[in-house]
Amino acid sequence: MQNTPLGNISFGALRTTFAAITFGLVISFASCAEGEKKVVTEEQQEKPKDKNENTMFEIEGKVFSIPSPIQTALLLKDAGTSFDGSILNPTANITKYTTSTKRAINLGIYGADLGYVTIFDQTQSSISYLAATKSLATDLGIANIFDQKILSRFEKNIGNRDSLLSLVSDAFKSTDQFLKKNQQEQLGVLILAGGWIETLHFATKISGSSGNQKVIDRIGEQKITLENLMKLLLTIEANDDVTQLLGSLQELRDIYNGVNYVYEYKEPITDVENKTTTITSVSKIEMSPEILKSISDKISSIRNNITL
Known part of the structure; x- marks a missing residue:
């Protein structure tokens, strides 16, 4: 894999790191995991927000639930899979991206x-992908997003995964505010799309080998995220690249129609003292090997059209 030279890493580069990790992974594979889901009715005290919970993303008055950052890369590592550099987009490809949409x-x-190599402790690759994200973010005019406080926290917590998760969550809020303030929501949606495509690509490649x-x-759970x-x-201005991408995602959605959710509901639990009733369900994914292969082939085709 060829890499672009790093040069000097500045605070601007670190800002770009946060922007790229956040948008690249913010919609990547959170929520809807197999296991228990709970719906609590009537009175319930609000609990502190978890750093991995969903975030609401608003475009033109429409609100969408966006899963939290970097969970897929963490899932791949926690599942015991090994690092595979061949699944990455070579940084040498950066010179091919000449339009704002492609960038x-x-x-x-x-x-x-960048999130994948960082979580797998690939320091040299992290440097190369940091340079690539810095270059593209500069071309797009969004290199200076995050403040000195976040950057200082990042420098002090390199190697601390829990702290990194918290920092990325903070970075998402900062990036979201920046794009809204500067009326660049369209740019944010395209970055989100690229991150989701890449993380689905990761998962399909790794599932095939492991x-x-x-x-x-x-x-299988990405059926819902794909809809969002x-x-x-559909809320952003269409051009040839966006129209082609939407057409390809529609074909992917057609394949995902073969993925089913199965819910098993358990008996509700009532807490008389706190005046709450908890309804619990267990959800499972039903997906045939043929559907999995079709998803893998389609996302590979979509990604190739974007990156090559």
Whole structure:
């Protein structure tokens, strides 16, 4: 894999790191995991927000639920899979991206790559992908997003995964505010799309080589996220690249129609003292090997059209 030279890493580069990781992975594979889901009715005290919970993303008055950052790369590592550099988009491809749309989508892709190599402790690759994200973000005019406080926290917590998760969550809020303030929501949606495509690409490639069931289930769960992504893309101004991407995602959605959710509901639990009733269900994904292969082939085709 060829890499672009790094040069001097500045605070601007670190800002770009946060932007890329956040947008590249913010919609990548959270929520809807197999297991228990709970709906609590009537009175319930609000609990502190978890750093991995969903975030609401608003475009033109429409609100979408966007899963939290970097969970897929963490899932792949926690599932015991090994680092695979061949699944990344080579940084040498950066010279091919000459339009704002292609740059934004590939910023999301490189951001996902950067998150992947960082979580797998690939220091040299992290430097190369940091340079790539810095370059694209500069071309897009969004290199200076994050403040000195966040950057200082990042420098002090390199290697601390829990702290990194918290920092990325903070970075998402900062990036979201920046794009809204500067009326660049369209750019944000394209970056989000690139990150989602890349992380689904990761999962399909790794599931094919490892057969890990947790990873396979996570692929199936993207049926819902794909719907939200397409709704977001429909809110932005269309050009040839966006129209082609939407057409390809529609074909992917047609394949996902073969993925089913199965819910098993348990008996409600009532807490008389706190005046709450908890309804619990267990959800499972039903997806045939043929559907999994079709999803893998289609996302590979979509990604190739974007990156090559």
